[in-house]
Amino acid sequence: MSAKFPELNLDKQLCFSLYAASRQVTRLYQPLLKQHDLTYPQYIVLLILWQNDGLMVKDIGQKSQLKSNTLTPLLKRLEQNDLVTRKRAKEDERQCYIYLTDKGKALENECACIPMEMLGQTDMSMDKLFQLKTLLDEFLQLHENHGG
Amino acid sequence: MSAKFPELNLDKQLCFSLYAASRQVTRLYQPLLKQHDLTYPQYIVLLILWQNDGLMVKDIGQKSQLKSNTLTPLLKRLEQNDLVTRKRAKEDERQCYIYLTDKGKALENECACIPMEMLGQTDMSMDKLFQLKTLLDEFLQLHENHGG
DNA sequence: ACGATTTAAATCGCACACGATTAAATCTAG
DNA sequence: CTAGATTTAATCGTGTGCGATTTAAATCGT
Numbered sequence: 001m002s003a004k005f006p007e008l009n010l011d012k013q014l015c016f017s018l019y020a021a022s023r024q025v026t027r028l029y030q031p032l033l034k035q036h037d038l039t040y041p042q043y044i045v046l047l048i049l050w051q052n053d054g055l056m057v058k059d060i061g062q063k064s065q066l067k068s069n070t071l072t073p074l075l076k077r078l079e080q081n082d083l084v085t086r087k088r089a090k091e092d093e094r095q096c097y098i099y100l101t102d103k104g105k106a107l108e109n110e111c112a113c114i115p116m117e118m119l120g121q122t123d124m125s126m127d128k129l130f131q132l133k134t135l136l137d138e139f140l141q142l143h144e145n146h147g148g
Numbered sequence: 149m150s151a152k153f154p155e156l157n158l159d160k161q162l163c164f165s166l167y168a169a170s171r172q173v174t175r176l177y178q179p180l181l182k183q184h185d186l187t188y189p190q191y192i193v194l195l196i197l198w199q200n201d202g203l204m205v206k207d208i209g210q211k212s213q214l215k216s217n218t219l220t221p222l223l224k225r226l227e228q229n230d231l232v233t234r235k236r237a238k239e240d241e242r243q244c245y246i247y248l249t250d251k252g253k254a255l256e257n258e259c260a261c262i263p264m265e266m267l268g269q270t271d272m273s274m275d276k277l278f279q280l281k282t283l284l285d286e287f288l289q290l291h292e293n294h295g296g
Numbered sequence: 297a298c299g300a301t302t303t304a305a306a307t308c309g310c311a312c313a314c315g316a317t318t319a320a321a322t323c324t325a326g
Numbered sequence: 327c328t329a330g331a332t333t334t335a336a337t338c339g340t341g342t343g344c345g346a347t348t349t350a351a352a353t354c355g356t
Contacts, residue, residue: 003198005260010195010211013263014277015173017284019192020213022170023313024291025163030314041342044167047158050151057305063158065168068305070343077341094304094351112153115161123290128283129162135280136165142271143172171343178344189312205335216335218313225311242321242334300354307348318337324330 028121032114036107042078043111045071049084049100050108056089057096065144083107176269180262184255190226191259193219197232197248198256204237205244213292231255 003009010016026040033043041064048063049055055063057071064071075098078084083104089095122129151157158164174188181191189212196211197203203211205219212219223246226232231252237243270277 003195004256005198007263008195008198008256008260010192010199013195014281014284015177015266016192016195017281017288018166018170018173019188021284021287022166023213024288025166027314028291029163039341040167044158044164047151047156047161047164050153050156051158058303065171066342067344069307069345072306074342092304092352096305108152108156112156115155118163122287124287128286132280132283132287133162133165135276135283136162136169138276139169139270139272139280140165140172143176175344187311206333214312215314217315217337218311220336222312240322240334244335298354298356300356302353303351305349305351308346310345311343313342314340316338319335321333321335323332324328326328 028118029114032117036110037081041066041070041074045074045078046083046104046107046111049098049104053100053105054097057098060098078104176266177262180265184258185229189214189218189222193222193226194231194252194255194259197246197252201248201253202245205246208246226252 006012029040029043033040038046044064045060048060052059057068057075060075061067061071066074075084075086079086082101085099085101087097087099089097119126119129124132154160177188177191181188186194192212193208196208200207205216205223208223209215209219214222223232223234227234230249233247233249235245235247237245267274267277272280
């Protein structure tokens, strides 16, 4: 009924809580994002571009912690949906700059309510949500230079 | 340089911290799991089975928050690697019971050190890691009945 | 100046995740 | 007793994630 090694018990593992909570949040966002024809990772990339338009794929990768093997197809889908354009830099043809289209910029207004609506979907207190975010960011900062 | 709507700023979004931290943890586990030919979700499923062998796909789904569309192929891969067997229940042929093989049981011993090794890879204090897990579990509990 | 190295993005292959549907077995209401 | 509803897995299609490799462009070292 229970693992031979207590340290392997699922309930005791932070890794599983993180994995499950992350997917749960994605599921909470999905109905809202679907109204704008967005997936969750596409929304993350748009958040980055709304904050700073005209980034290279590499920059988006650094901010999202995603590599080109994930970003290239994702950005092509955003381009197909007319939310961004992809332009090669003339001074360095290796670099691919990503710009929001008018439609992409307009989408920011439509998405402005999403954070508030998401807050409304959880019964967790603002205080605890803030604590959670602080701890996660601390963890990320401790590890952000280890893998790319 | 900055989003029109401050509430859309990436650094302010809990959702992104969670998404990034979860993937970071997966990346930390990967080198350890690769030694045993396991992926991270496969490890999660094995943690469940080590705790309670002989579950139905449905039970594993409830504990992992994964559905059969993810679990069926994952379990088939575990079966191919001779870590589990899949048996239809005679009394109800719809049900598929999953049992650990000897190899699957033996793997528990080999994985016993993984939690400790993972702890050694982070500089975050035990206290903060515990706080983090507590908050995540609280969040999960508040939402676990909303989607499956 | 020019081959070797480095860099940026794209490509490839595999394994998730998950919404939606399907298929088969079981249950249930009349 | 049986038609319809329910349950359980499996299947299908799309979109990530990511290690590894490839391609092309720029830079470096001699």
